[in-house]
Amino acid sequence: MGSETEHPGVDAAEQAAAMLAAAGMPRMPARVMMALVGSPDAGYTAAELGDRLGVSAAAVSGAVRYLVSMRFIQRLSRAGDRRDRYDLVDDAWAGMIAANAPLYTALASQMEQIADENTDAPTSTARAREIADFLRFLAARMPELADEWRAGRAAPGSLDR
Structure with missing residues (x-):
């Protein structure tokens, strides 16, 4: 496994992955996804992900398949390079x-x-109806919040981080 100087943010990425795993995401996909948050702009190859995480190619392969199917990450192909690279999908969250x-x-x-x-x-009936009301609230607000966030990011003068 690489040192902190080779891979800045490794501790933060591992902590974030642990949080995602605690919330229900499979552990290895969470680790791969958080490694990609801190990836070089060109992304990582599967071998580089394995080296960074100290895991086998098979573990990375399964995690990559899962994350691609969930549309969190994308496969990047480069002309003349036989190895695919992986990076986060823009606006995935x-x-x-x-x-x-x-x-x-x-x-x-x-x-x-x-x-x-x-x-x-x-x-119990009242509780079930309250849960239903809350879920409908989420169904209406979550897309609105995502759109509001996107509009704020695109607005003139918004901070481009």
Whole structure:
């Protein structure tokens, strides 16, 4: 495994990956994704990711497949280079947040159905309806928040970090 001077931000990337894993993302994809947050502008090859993370090519391969399928990372091909490089997809986080709106709407419908089928338990029924209301709120607001964030980033005078 490389030293901190070879790979700045390794500790922060590992901590961020641990947070994502605690939230439910598989551990190796979380580690690969956070390594790519701090990648060189050209991205990393699978071998470079393996070296950075101190893991096998097979572990990186599975994580890359998962992250590509989730549209978090992209494969970059270069003319004359047989090895693909990987980097984050621009706007992946905001896009993923907004794309979950239909899931929240579907979950809200299921919560309403649970409430409709549980009329003998008024506290549980009220709780299920409250969850449904919150999920509908998320379904409406998450895409709006992502759009608001994008508009703020594109506005004249906005900080370009």
